[in-house]
Amino acid sequence: MISYTLICAKGHEFAEHFDDFDDCQAKLKAKALKCPTCGSKSLTKGLSAPNVGGQAAAPAPTCPAAGGCMNGACGLKR
Numbered sequence: 001m002i003s004y005t006l007i008c009a010k011g012h013e014f015a016e017h018f019d020d021f022d023d024c025q026a027k028l029k030a031k032a033l034k035c036p037t038c039g040s041k042s043l044t045k046g047l048s049a050p051n052v053g054g055q056a057a058a059p060a061p062t063c064p065a066a067g068g069c070m071n072g073a074c075g076l077k078r
Contacts, residue, residue, distance in 0.1 A: 004018060005045070007045075008037070009042040012040075
Protein backbone atom coordinates (compact mmCIF):
# COMPACT_ATOMS: atom_id res chain seq x y z
CA MET A 1 0.00 0.00 0.00
CA ILE A 2 1.06 3.54 -0.68
CA SER A 3 -0.38 6.76 0.71
CA TYR A 4 -0.77 9.85 -1.47
CA THR A 5 -1.97 13.32 -0.60
CA LEU A 6 -4.90 14.36 -2.75
CA ILE A 7 -6.09 17.93 -3.28
CA CYS A 8 -9.58 18.92 -4.34
CA ALA A 9 -10.53 21.88 -6.54
CA LYS A 10 -11.23 23.94 -3.39
CA GLY A 11 -7.76 23.28 -1.97
CA HIS A 12 -8.65 20.73 0.71
CA GLU A 13 -5.89 18.17 1.26
CA PHE A 14 -6.35 14.63 2.51
CA ALA A 15 -4.49 11.31 2.42
CA GLU A 16 -5.74 8.22 0.62
CA HIS A 17 -4.22 4.72 0.37
CA PHE A 18 -3.70 2.93 -2.94
CA ASP A 19 -2.24 -0.36 -4.13
CA ASP A 20 0.26 1.52 -6.33
CA PHE A 21 0.63 4.61 -8.53
CA ASP A 22 -1.46 3.11 -11.35
CA ASP A 23 -4.30 2.38 -8.91
CA CYS A 24 -4.23 6.05 -7.83
CA GLN A 25 -4.28 7.31 -11.42
CA ALA A 26 -7.15 4.99 -12.39
CA LYS A 27 -9.30 6.08 -9.44
CA LEU A 28 -8.61 9.77 -10.08
CA LYS A 29 -9.47 9.39 -13.78
CA ALA A 30 -12.69 7.50 -12.98
CA LYS A 31 -13.60 10.10 -10.34
CA ALA A 32 -14.08 7.23 -7.91
CA LEU A 33 -12.92 9.33 -4.95
CA LYS A 34 -14.30 12.44 -3.31
CA CYS A 35 -13.03 15.07 -0.90
CA PRO A 36 -14.15 14.21 2.64
CA THR A 37 -14.58 17.93 3.42
CA CYS A 38 -16.65 19.21 0.48
CA GLY A 39 -17.49 16.13 -1.60
CA SER A 40 -15.71 17.38 -4.73
CA LYS A 41 -14.64 14.66 -7.16
CA SER A 42 -12.26 17.02 -8.97
CA LEU A 43 -9.03 15.78 -7.39
CA THR A 44 -5.33 15.87 -8.16
CA LYS A 45 -2.42 14.04 -6.58
CA GLY A 46 -0.25 16.32 -4.48
CA LEU A 47 3.52 16.29 -4.36
CA SER A 48 4.94 13.29 -2.55
CA ALA A 49 8.21 12.71 -0.78
CA PRO A 50 9.72 9.30 -1.35
CA ASN A 51 9.73 6.86 1.51
CA VAL A 52 13.42 6.14 1.96
CA GLY A 53 13.03 3.50 4.61
CA GLY A 54 15.04 0.36 4.66
CA GLN A 55 17.94 -1.17 6.42
CA ALA A 56 20.13 0.67 8.87
CA ALA A 57 23.61 1.59 7.71
CA ALA A 58 26.20 -1.13 8.08
CA PRO A 59 28.55 -0.68 11.03
CA ALA A 60 32.02 0.61 10.28
CA PRO A 61 34.63 -2.13 9.88
CA THR A 62 36.76 -2.84 12.91
CA CYS A 63 40.50 -3.17 12.79
CA PRO A 64 41.62 -6.84 12.83
CA ALA A 65 45.14 -5.99 14.01
CA ALA A 66 45.99 -6.14 17.70
CA GLY A 67 46.32 -2.64 19.03
CA GLY A 68 44.13 -1.08 16.35
CA CYS A 69 44.96 0.93 13.23
CA MET A 70 47.47 3.16 14.88
CA ASN A 71 50.20 0.51 14.94
CA GLY A 72 50.46 0.36 11.13
CA ALA A 73 49.71 -3.37 10.93
CA CYS A 74 46.13 -2.85 9.86
CA GLY A 75 45.15 -2.69 6.19
CA LEU A 76 42.20 -0.41 6.96
CA LYS A 77 42.89 3.27 6.42
CA ARG A 78 41.27 6.04 8.41
